[in-house]
Amino acid sequence: MDAARLALAEENAALKAELAVARAKASEDTALIAQQKLRIAKLERQIYGQRSERSERLIDQLSLAFEEAEASATQDELAAEQAVAQTTTVRGFTRQRPERNTFPEHLPRERVVIAPPTACECCGGHRLRKLGEDVTRTLESQPRQWKVVETVREKFTCRNCEKVSQAPAPFHVIPRGWAGPSLLAMIVFEKFGQHQPLNRQAERYALEGVPIPLSTMADSVGLVCAALNPILRLMEAHVMAAERLHGDDTTVPVLAEGKTDTGRCWIYVRDDKPFGGAGPPAAMFYYSRNRRGENPQAHLAGYSGIFQADAFEGYGKLYQADRKPGPIKEAACWAHARRPFFIMADIEENARRKASGKKEIPLSPVAIEVVRRIDALFEIERAINGTSAAERLAVRQKQSRPLIEDLQVYLREQFGKFSRGHDLAKAINYILKRWPAFTLFLEDGRVCLSNNAAERGLRGIALGRKSWLFCGSDRGGERAAAMYSLIITCKMNGVDPQAWLADVLTRIAGHPAHRLDELMPWNWKPQSPAASAKAA
Secondary structure (H helix, E strand, O other), X not given: OHHHHHHHHHHXXXXXXHHHHHHHHHHHHHHHHHHHHHHHHHHHHHHHOOOOOOHHHHHHHHHHHHHHHHHHHHHHHHHHHXXXXXXXXXXXXXXXXXXXXXXXXXXXXXXXXXXXXXXXXXXXXXXXXXXXXXXXXXXXXXXXXXXXXXXXXXXXXXXXXXXXXXXXXXXXXXXXXXXXXXXXXXXXHHHHOOOOOHHHHHHHHHHOOOOOOHHHHHHHHHHHHHHOHHHHHHHHHHHHOOOEEEEEEEEEEEEEOOEEEEEEEEEEEEOOHHHOOOOOOEEEEEEEOOOOOHHHHHHOOOOOEEEEOOOOHHHHHHHOOOOOOOOEEEEOOHHHHHHHHHHOOOHHHHHHXXXXXXXXXXXXXXXXXXXXXXXXXXXXXXXXXXXXXHHHHHHHHHHXXXXXXXXXXXXXXXXOOOOOOOHHHHHHHHHHHOHHHHOHHHOOOOOOOOOHHHHHHHHHHHHHHHHHOOEOOXXXXXXXXXXXXXXXXXXXXXXXXXXXXXXXXXXXXXXXXXXXXXHOOOOOOOOOHHHHHHHO
């Protein structure tokens, strides 16, 4: 009887182990598929640019799916190992992992040597000789370290004349120098780059044993903005010298007496890469309490060139022929024009709604056809992105112009079939009323098909609104716009904004005014450790 029970228990353990191994293999396959989907999506975005309004969200969703699948596969692998350990008849399972490359060469190494044996485990002898060693590498992180830097200036007196000599006091970014450049850079970047209000930062620092008054941190933010103003003005001149600008705006809640008003944050982006320009990308933000046309007119008072934006009425005076200092050509955004059609042509969204039992969206064959035709234009643009303006124009004349002419005929035919109040009629009229602006890309190779460059710059503000809730005042909105300009420009040029801020705050006081170009994000080179220590 006991033998039968033992055999049954062994058989049961073997079945459980086999099931666990099968589950682990299935989880590994799921994780591999999720990883490949994510990789394909990232490569497509890298090669072709944004394919749709939701491409960024799609990558985020794929990343989350991969994270969950990878974590599940690891759990199932561990469960399989534990189940296999209880039986001798089931073959173990080990996932095939790629070689990890998580140990960059620039990281410092800390060597921890485990005490070696003092006697032979076999015979107990003490005549041991080192044969070699096995090294296991582990990536580790240290908590943030705080320190107080004491700068000492010794005094000397002359034995001959009793004159007292002393080295001059070092420059501090803020008066009395309570905070160093790295700390100031962290506070400012956390507030504007990571959307962490100062009160939350103060709470975290206090838990780390470094209580900093909120008023003191607020003072430092204003002083940093003032110190960086020369660079901001130079950046503004660079942006406004562009041949083509992208423009957009978004809402910004502003604290008022007993309520919250709605201000606006405006962005103007210079990005010459699509037409092979040599100018580095940069973004300039401005704040206003309202959305009146006088705001963009003031921002672009000295600009003339191509302006890509939506159909905001406030831009109207910018396009007048007799405008001074020169005319601004209006370039409309096909991505804006596509959106209302896409809402009535989203087959995938309807499939998801149907699967979840929700009410389906009524789809329109006209909307589907318009989206198909506009997507064909974007497909041509992806192939010529980054080429010269002349090359882009030649391709557009040959491939895009016939599609545009057919689209215009199609839109005019369909417009008469709908009532004036119909959503499709409004969407069609939006394009036809601004046809010269929508077709300017056929006459000028510098024009882009969409205004996505400006929308990408505003994305951080839209995400951050949930964290910081509102600006404290109009002055606060202006400071935020200034810091957004610096931080977003750093990101556009592949520069770590916090590292740039720390280095520039260290150097800017003693830096010659005629060489401020060296501190711009696209020209910036960090100081060597020796130079940084000398500056401190």
